[in-house]
Amino acid sequence: MAVTNAKKLTVLCCGHTTLDLELVITGHSNPSLVKHLMPCCHTPDAEGKISHPIYAYVIEHHDGRMVVDTGMSDSFRKDWKNNFYKEKMAYDPGEDGLFTQRLEALDLKPSDISDLVITHLHTDHAGNLPMFAENEQTRILVHEDELRGCVLEKGGLIREDTLTVWGVTSPQGFTRKDFACLLPSRATTVFGDQEIYRGIWTVSLPGHTWGTMGVAVNLPHSGWILLASDHIYLSSTYSDPFNVCILNQDPRKWAHSALKVRKMVEKYQMRVLPGHDNKIIVPDKTSEKGFTFGEVSEFYD
Numbered sequence: 001m002a003v004t005n006a007k008k009l010t011v012l013c014c015g016h017t018t019l020d021l022e023l024v025i026t027g028h029s030n031p032s033l034v035k036h037l038m039p040c041c042h043t044p045d046a047e048g049k050i051s052h053p054i055y056a057y058v059i060e061h062h063d064g065r066m067v068v069d070t071g072m073s074d075s076f077r078k079d080w081k082n083n084f085y086k087e088k089m090a091y092d093p094g095e096d097g098l099f100t101q102r103l104e105a106l107d108l109k110p111s112d113i114s115d116l117v118i119t120h121l122h123t124d125h126a127g128n129l130p131m132f133a134e135n136e137q138t139r140i141l142v143h144e145d146e147l148r149g150c151v152l153e154k155g156g157l158i159r160e161d162t163l164t165v166w167g168v169t170s171p172q173g174f175t176r177k178d179f180a181c182l183l184p185s186r187a188t189t190v191f192g193d194q195e196i197y198r199g200i201w202t203v204s205l206p207g208h209t210w211g212t213m214g215v216a217v218n219l220p221h222s223g224w225i226l227l228a229s230d231h232i233y234l235s236s237t238y239s240d241p242f243n244v245c246i247l248n249q250d251p252r253k254w255a256h257s258a259l260k261v262r263k264m265v266e267k268y269q270m271r272v273l274p275g276h277d278n279k280i281i282v283p284d285k286t287s288e289k290g291f292t293f294g295e296v297s298e299f300y301d
Helices: 031-037 083-088 101-107 146-153 176-182 249-269
Strands: 006-020 048-059 066-067 115-117 139-143 187-190 193-198 200-204 213-219 224-230 271-274 279-283 291-295
Touching: 006 101, 006 213, 048 213, 066 193, 139 146, 139 200, 146 176, 146 187, 146 213, 200 249, 224 249, 271 291
Parallel strands: 066 115, 115 139, 139 187, 224 271
Antiparallel strands: 006 048, 048 066, 193 200, 200 213, 213 224, 271 279, 279 291
């Protein structure tokens, strides 16, 4: 059994959003890679889209309780200034899928959380960040490059919210409401890979955004699991070669980060939870590809 102080990982599914199929498997000839996320039943205009889950996570550790990401805000449509995204990423939390509802179901409130890690500041990951900034009990960790990028691109007195739609160097996907509460000094910024608690690491994975991070947790029975966030956007992203998408700001940095993830999987037999999929990537030395896909569980220990 691994020597670790992490006790349990809880996966919170916080509803679903739509997304154009072409954005997530850009130029790929085989759309069946994401057939498990179809058909998309959202409206309007469901054709040619997938419906993918929004996730947050709770990690119980002997030294604290950590939340990773905060899902979409229930005021998402009002917060996002560009109407394009309100339709292209229609959000459906279901009856009880709001992040706040999922926390309540665990009998948790923001002040019960010792650490909040924001893997990146896109609004489907940081939508409820402000509720944690209001209390002093929670340490909020974000990559220094991510916060700097948001402030420089999206935080000024004058900012161009329609600079590009999607793709290389796109500043879209962010709302100032989500990150303004971190300024000037509420955030604890990190860089590189850092062990936050014994057996819990933030892992620098730039490329999807300026400072995208994953969180690697070593559990007593499950072993190493990487919460890869949107660096590994879907389970189908993880392949040989990797299946890239137009949602990554910097393809070159993303490629280096992808190779880093593959090396961690190989060295630690690390399972990978993608950012928006109901499949987990499971190392398997007996498989021709070296890995298989399994269903995402609600709990890991």
